Structures are given as C-alpha cells and as structure tokens.
Amino acid sequence: MRRFKLSDNAPEVSAIAYGVWRLADDPAGASTCRVREKIDACLEAGITTFDHADIYGMYTCEGLFGAALAEAPELRDKMEIVTKCGIRYPCDGLPDVKVKHYDATRESIEACVNRSLTELRTDYIDVLLIHRPDWLTSAEDTAAGLQTVIDAGKVRSVGVSNYSVVQFDLLSLYLENPLATNQVEISLLHMDAIHDGTLDQCQREGAHPMAWSPLAGGRLVSGGDSDSDRAVNALKKMAKAYGQTPDQIALAWVAALPSQPQVIIGTNQPDRIKSAAASESIQLSRADWYSLWESAQGRPIP
Ligand SMILES: NC(=O)c1ccc[n+]([C@@H]2O[C@H](COP(=O)([O-])OP(=O)(O)OC[C@H]3O[C@@H](n4cnc5c(N)ncnc54)[C@H](OP(=O)(O)O)[C@@H]3O)[C@@H](O)[C@H]2O)c1
Numbered sequence: 001m002r003r004f005k006l007s008d009n010a011p012e013v014s015a016i017a018y019g020v021w022r023l024a025d026d027p028a029g030a031s032t033c034r035v036r037e038k039i040d041a042c043l044e045a046g047i048t049t050f051d052h053a054d055i056y057g058m059y060t061c062e063g064l065f066g067a068a069l070a071e072a073p074e075l076r077d078k079m080e081i082v083t084k085c086g087i088r089y090p091c092d093g094l095p096d097v098k099v100k101h102y103d104a105t106r107e108s109i110e111a112c113v114n115r116s117l118t119e120l121r122t123d124y125i126d127v128l129l130i131h132r133p134d135w136l137t138s139a140e141d142t143a144a145g146l147q148t149v150i151d152a153g154k155v156r157s158v159g160v161s162n163y164s165v166v167q168f169d170l171l172s173l174y175l176e177n178p179l180a181t182n183q184v185e186i187s188l189l190h191m192d193a194i195h196d197g198t199l200d201q202c203q204r205e206g207a208h209p210m211a212w213s214p215l216a217g218g219r220l221v222s223g224g225d226s227d228s229d230r231a232v233n234a235l236k237k238m239a240k241a242y243g244q245t246p247d248q249i250a251l252a253w254v255a256a257l258p259s260q261p262q263v264i265i266g267t268n269q270p271d272r273i274k275s276a277a278a279s280e281s282i283q284l285s286r287a288d289w290y291s292l293w294e295s296a297q298g299r300p301i302p
Contacts, residue, residue, distance in 0.1 A: 001046025001280055004260065007207040010157035010180035011080050011126045015255065015280050017049035017210065018042045018273065019264040023064055024057030026268040035068040041270035043078055045277035051183075051210070051264050052120070053084035053131055054112050058091050062119035070121045081120060082210075084131035084161055084183075085112030104134035109145030113154050127180055128155040130171075132162045139167075143174030150177060159183065159207070165197045172205075183210035186254050186261060188220060188231045188296040199259040211261035214254045221247050227298070234295030238288060247272070248279035253292055256284050 002015040018038070024030050042048070052062050062083065069076055086104040088097045109130075116125060128149060130142060149155040158175070160168060161183035168182055182202060184193040186209070193199050193209065202209045215221055216228065223232040235246035242249060254263050265276045284292075294300055 001048075001277060003048075004208060006127065006157070006159075006210075006262065007178060007180040007205070009177055010159075010207075013049040013080050013208075013262055014047050015260075015262060016047050016251070016277055017051050017082070017262050017264045018047050019051040019212065019266045020061045020065055021051075021053070021056045022266050022268055023061045028268070030057075030060075030064050032064075032067045032071060035064050036072070037270055038268070038273060039065075039068055039075065039079075041273040042277075043075070045274050047265075047273065047277055048078060049080045049082060049262065051082045051212075052116070053087070053129075054116050054119075055084075055087045055089055055131070058089070059093050062116055066119050066121035073121075076122055080126040081122060082127040082129065083116050083120070083125055084129040085109055085116065086131045086134055102132055102134035102136070104130045104137045104142045104145070106141050106145035106148060109142070110148055113149045117154060124153065125155045127157050127159055129159045129161045129181070129183055130163075133160075133164070133167050139170045140174045143171055147176060159210075161210075161212075165201045168198075168201060168205075178205065179207060181207050181210050181262070183212055183264075185213050186211035186257070187214050187216045188235075188250055188253055188292060189216040189228060191293075191297075194257065199257060199261070202259045209259050209261045211254050211263050214251050214263050214265065215247055217266075220250045227296070230298055231292075231296040234292055238284075238292060241288075242282060242284075244279070244282055245275060248275060248282060249284070249292075251276055251279040252282035252284050253289060255280065256289055 090097045146158040157180040159181035219228040223229040239246040
C-alpha cells in the first residue's frame with residue numbers, strides 16, 4: 001500500500017483509510033471481536049489510518065474501537081487515528097444538547113478531545129479535524145482551540161472537514177501549524193470538490209485531501225436512481241476491461257486525482273476491505289477516467 005505524509009507537518013498515512021462511521025451498524029454486530037476482525041483486515045492489507053468522529057454511532061464508535069485497542073494496546077503504534085469534533089447531537093449521553101448544532105469554540109474543542117482520548121483509550125490523536133464549519137464561531141476562536149490541544153500534546157496535527165476554500169484560507173490565517181487536510185465528499189456521484197477549487201487549494205497547500213463516501217455510500221454499487229444507474233453501468237463495463245470489480249474502479253477514479261486524496265472506505269465486510277485495498281494499484285487511463293466522468297454526469301465534458 002502506497003504511503004505519504006498527509007502534509008509536511010502531519011503523519012505518514014496509508015493511501016486508503018478505513019472509516020468507522022458505520023461500525024455500530026454492522027449486521028454482524030459490534031462486539032470487540034468483530035471490530036478487531038476489521039482492524040486486522042485493514043492492517044493486513046496495509047490500511048493503517050482509521051477515520052473516526054466523536055459523533056459516529058451516536059457517540060459510540062470511538063468507544064467500540066477503543067475497547068478493541070484496550071485488548072491489544074500494541075496495535076496503537078501500528079495505526080494513525082484521525083478523529084473529528086464539533087457536531088453536537090441530542091442523545092441520551094448528552095442531555096444538555098437540545099438541538100443539533102455545530103460548536104467549534106476553543107472550549108468545545110478541548111472538551112471533545114478529552115472525551116475522544118478517553119473513548120479511544122489512547123493518549124494522543126494523530127489528526128484532529130473540525131467536522132463541519134461552525135457558522136457562529138470566529139476562525140480565531142477555532143484556531144485557538146486547535147493550538148491548545150496541540151500544545152497540550154493531545155493532538156499531533158489538525159485539519160478540517162467540509163470547509164469551503166475561503167473557510168480553509170481564513171482559518172489558516174490564525175494557525176501556527178498549517179492545516180493537514182480538508183476531508184470532503186468525492187466520488188463519481190459527488191464532484192463539487194473537483195470543480196469548486198477545494199482540491200486545487202489542497203495541491204497549493206501541499207495537503208492531501210481525504211475523500212469521504214468514495215462509493216457514494218454504496219449507490220455506486222447498488223444504483224437505484226437514474227444518476228447512479230448510469231454510473232453503475234459504466235463502472236461495470238470498465239471493470240470488465242480492467243479485470244477488476246466495479247467498486248475497485250470507482251475507488252481508483254477518486255485516487256487518480258492530482259491532489260492525491262486519501263480515500264476513506266466504509267464497508268463493514270472484511271473481504272471488501274481487502275478488495276478495496278487492492279484497488280490502490282489500478283491505474284486508469286486518461287481516456288477511461290474522462291469517460292467515467294461523462295457517464296456519471298450524463299453529458300460530455302465542456
Ligand atoms: N467528514 C464527513 O463529513 C464524513 C461524512 C461521511 C463519511 N465520512 C467518512 O467516510 C467514511 C466512508 O464513508 P462511506 O461509508 O459512506 O463510504 P462508501 O465506501 O462510499 O460506502 C460504504 C457503504 O457502501 C456499501 N457497499 C455496498 N457494496 C459495496 C462494495 N462492493 N464494496 C464496498 N462497500 C459496499 C457498504 O456496505 P457493506 O458494509 O455491506 O459493505 C457501506 O454501507 C466513513 O466511515 C467516515 O469515516 C466522513
């Protein structure tokens with residue numbers, strides 16, 4: 001598995017990351033043994049980056065993962081842990097939260113990091129991301145929070161998720177440590193970041209983006225509406241030509257972007273983790289990449 005530094009001041013990561021958003025929804029359960037099965041499948045395939053958020057599984061996924069780490073603490077040195085903070089969702093564990101909202105204030109960042117460290121049973125986070133821009137907090141306040149957790153040795157590098165180009169630039173103005181990444185949605189069915197300058201900004205800043213939902217949450221495999229059906233058919237055809245599976249071609253399409261996104265997969269099936277890891281060696285030709293763009297968009301390129 002190819003590896004690269006997420007950015008100059010961030011850790012080295014695997015080209016494919018494993019996202020734990022769906023960990024609590026696994027039809028096979030969320031026992032420590034099942035979670036460990038997926039961690040092992042990742043590590044065996046060279047996937048060493050695990051993408052978390054405090055909110056995943058209604059604030060349970062970090063704890064499920066942490067329980068597996070507690071049973072095998074030697075695994076911590078073999079992985080990079082990314083987690084996100086800043087979304088507050090009403091649930092039993094957060095009785096004070098009455099309305100879903102964003103909170104990227106300094107105070108909130110510090111509290112979230114402390115909680116994540118406890119849940120994940122670790123004493124540091126490799127990369128902390130602000131999950132979504134908080135419209136009510138100044139960039140200066142958010143930057144102060146990020147700097148505080150870095151200075152405390154709790155977080156090694158920081159980044160953002162779902163930030164616009166301007167929001168990324170603004171926050172960067174107040175940070176001593178450059179942002180390591182912008183984690184955004186990228187797939188054949190979601191191309192905003194390709195067209196709105198987000199990925200160009202990442203190239204300019206020397207920060208690899210992280211690509212979430214590269215299979216559009218499964219729509220690129222199952223189809224079900226006219227856009228995804230068109231893309232699924234094109235992927236099936238291309239997969240035959242390359243001797244690969246359609247999901248592998250869809251992942252390779254994202255990985256081919258010149259900003260070199262770290263592609264975050266989200267399957268709960270260990271076999272699919274292995275197959276996704278193998279997609280890393282697929283090189284789509286320029287013609288095939290553009291042909292998939294056209295099939296997914298349902299129109300020729302301008
Ligand atoms: N920053 C953000 O705002 C944000 C938002 C969303 C997600 N994320 C991150 O991105 C990660 C990945 O997102 P995602 O789960 O939506 O990724 P995805 O890879 O686009 O979708 C995974 C889903 O597709 C299904 N699927 C169906 N056929 C598949 C096949 N052949 N191979 C693989 N998967 C198949 C999986 O089901 P099975 O489990 O049955 O395989 C799973 O439900 C998340 O875990 C999270 O870490 C971040």
